[in-house]
Amino acid sequence: MSVTDKATARHAVRLHITGVVQGVGFRPFVYRVAQRHGVAGWVLNAQDGVHVLAEASDDAIARFVDEVRQSPPPAARVATFDVTPAAIAGLVAFEIRESAAAGAPTVRISPDLALCADCLRELFDPSDRRFKYPYINCTNCGPRYSIVYGLPYDRPRTAMRDWPLCEHCSREYADPADRRFHAQPVACSACGPTMRLLAGDDVVTGTGAIEGAAALLARGAIVAVKGIGGYHLACDAANAGSVAAMRERKYRKERPFALMARNLEVARTLVQLDGNAESALTSIERPIVVAPARRPFEGVAPENSDLGVMLAYTPVHHLLFAAGAPDVLVMTSANRSSEPIAYDDREALSSLAGIADAFLVGERPIARRIDDSVVRVVGDARVVLRRARGLAPEAVGTFPTTTPILALGGDLKNALTLVVGGQAFASQHIGDLDHLSARDAFVATVGDLCAMYEVKPEQLTVVHDLHPGYRSTEFARSLPGRRIGVQHHRAHIASVLAERDAWETRVVGFAFDGTGYGDDGSIWGGEVFIGSLAGGLARVGHLRPAPLPGGDAAARFPVQAAAGFLYDLDDGIDFERPPFSFPKRYADARALVKHRVRTFETTSMGRLFDTVAALTGFTREQSFEGQAAMWLEHLARSSGSVAPYVLPYERDQFDFRPMLASVLADRRVGRAPCEIARAFHFAVANAVAAVADAYNADRIVVSGGVFQNALLVDTLVAMLGPRMWFNVKVPPNDGGLSLGQAACALAELK
Ligand SMILES: [Zn+2]
Ligand SMILES: [Zn+2]
Helix, strand or coil, X not given: CCHHHHHHCEEEEEEEEEEEEECCCHHHHHHHHHHHCCCEEEEEEEXXXXXXXXXXXXXXXXXXXHHHHHCCCCCCEEEEEEEEEXXXXXXXXXXXXXXXXXXXXXXXXXXXXXXCHHHHHHHCCCCCCCCCCCCCCECCEECCHHHECCCCCCHHHECCCCCCCCHHHHHHHHCCCCCCCXXXXXXXXXXXXXXXXXXXXXXXXXHHHXXXXXXXXXXXXXXXXXXXXXXXXXXXXXXXXXXXXXXXHHCCCCCCCEEEECCHHXXXXXXXXXXXXXXXXXXXXXXXXXXXXXXXXXXXXXXXCEEEEEECCCHHHXXXXXXXXXXXXXXXXXXCCCCCCCCCHHHHHHHCCCCCCEEEEECCCCCCCCCCCEEEEECCEEEEEECCXXXXXXXXXXXXXXXXXXXXXXXXXXXXXXXXXXXXXECCCCECCCCHHHHHHHHHHHHHHHHHCCCCHHXXXXXXXXXXXXXXXXXXXXXXXXXXXXXXHHHHHHHHHHHCCCCCCCEEEEEEEEEEECCCCCEEEXXXXXXXXXXXXXXXEEECCEXXXXXXXXXXXXXXXXXXXCCCCCCCCXXXXXXXXXXXHHHHHHHHHHCCCCEEEECCHHHHHHHHHHHCCCXXXXXXXXXXXXXXXXXXXXXXXXXXXXXXXXXXXXXXXXXXXXXXXXXXXXXXXXXXXXXXXXXXXXXXXHHHHHHCXXXXXXXXXXXXXXHHHHHHHHHHHHHEEECCCCCCCHHHHHHHHHHHHXXXXX
């Protein structure tokens, strides 16, 4: 055989590619690469990923495989890429085959994607057939998870099943050379869903609907806008009257509202953005990015140093801005108080009737509710604070197991994790299970994940928090199969390790938060652990226990926590007088401590932050969870540098008493509250760093709600560098709990 013959001899290979490879334009991409290199064969979506048969000369196959491996479509996330030899079948053309439907689906469904640059151009091109069409999309962009009813991902199993394609759209859908080839949500104004504006008794449809909504926003109205995973309430962020009306009608007193900016230039005027924050803001996930505010917006984020900003990510958002909506909009999840986002049209129209002046309603249904994701940039890491649109249901960890595990998380900021086929899939943020609608969403999401990944409930190992009174624990008891309870703060530390597949790494872990049920039944929240996932995490230290009077209300009223933490220190101080000016609630709570009535022990670091917040001026009720700690951080960030207080660690306990004594003394001699707040933050950071060094572990892990505090985390990063690990893929708050629960349960199963 001559050299030339060898180069042209035909060979065949099979590719098996897994990861986020469906609904992201993978098949047309493979088709186009095959065309380019003269490769025959086929590509198909199966439940275990994308399969390819490629037949050509050796050289052509090598080039083909190389290009498929090196430059997949922008939204694809390849997990594994296997190439195996195959028998030559004598194929002459390359084709896209119909989806096969066999085996368990371990393929990952793509998260929802922001509008791409090509579609954005067409959206504003008067000569394009999708000019101003609010549902424009292609294989590189558009909704995915929010429209999927089942796998594999094909139009009849999506929310687009009721809109048959017109001739033009079907041609694009069927043309492998087209950007819309097999784009399941493809549509145009001739065949697809449309939008309408409901304002009082008026109904406007078509492009007039969006123009009408933009005009209303410009005039200060509150408009409910249907988006990808639910409804938003929108209003002009610069119109203080509109913002105040939104707060009043939504019963949302002070919790920050997210903003949507017309474009990156506008976003730059709102918050301080470095390169990493800008790439987070403009990423295909388009999250809300929390960053230091550059200008105030009355009522948007009261007494907060940060603003949460996102960019337009659906065609509707772009059309609203182009039609004259104000440059910066409040864009907040449409709900009452902290209930889950409204996503069903009828439900939204009735529950938001007293809040929104008008409704911009899209016809395409939403298969499941998904809030906006929230991230904060720490160095070059993108820390997820709320995991939802654009991120869910991507895998967040690899587990060395074939056992399906369902971890149910906690009752606050609930989110689930399903481990199947060795991959940990984290659900979207569900919310607080105190709310009936959140409980409904919780049950629906359990069913959803199990159906999507074809896991039967009786096969599951179910993992729950140790708290016997949690609703999630109660739900676990109702499920068949094996059950494992995991302690709250161990799960926090484990969540960081699971993200990094660090099963053996020996760490010292700091789990600081407000409340979690301890091994001994008391309320923990300032815990130190030593160990590894594989070997177990032993509690070796904690905050000195303090009495906490008055049950659940102690978490809402910082002065009530202060009554417990100050009990040994407050002799002779009249806290009802300046500079403290505590309400009478303090004295009542102190009496409970004195007589040990409705008083429990706690090691909660969150309550220590509340105590210092009370001492520096936050004496009212918190209107949302974590408000006092955020307020204290804001105060600390407004101070110049100061000498830190000392938080000693003796006999395995952080002793807060000397520090609080210093706070009391400083306050009484009139030291600026911002300096006190800053000295406190640095005391906590110093204490963590000192204890971490004393235990001499491979890595230092921090997790728990307290570590949402940017000042604290940034200070620790500066002190400890890459030796310190923190949550990135799942939130440090209870939204990340389920991943850690699953990891602890797996260790127990082994
Ligand atoms: Zn597109
Ligand atoms: Zn069409």
